[in-house]
Amino acid sequence: MSERIQKYLSTVPVSKKGIIERAFLKEGSPRGAIKAKCLACSNFDQDEITSCKVVTCPLHAWRPYQKEEK
Numbered sequence: 001m002s003e004r005i006q007k008y009l010s011t012v013p014v015s016k017k018g019i020i021e022r023a024f025l026k027e028g029s030p031r032g033a034i035k036a037k038c039l040a041c042s043n044f045d046q047d048e049i050t051s052c053k054v055v056t057c058p059l060h061a062w063r064p065y066q067k068e069e070k
Helices: 003-009 014-025 030-041 046-050
Strands: none
Touching: 003 014, 014 030, 030 046
């Protein structure tokens, strides 16, 4: 893993480091990579992802932590 990625990983909260690391190592699923990207974009705040208003993001429809629509 590159020094730049290792430096970035040192800034990731411990509770989220696994999903981010797996995405960089290409060991996770595509869904996991989307989750990692959304976490990074939202500064690792799951509530921010749930209420994300960035509808121009290509991943918006597939973001994790969405509330189920009835």
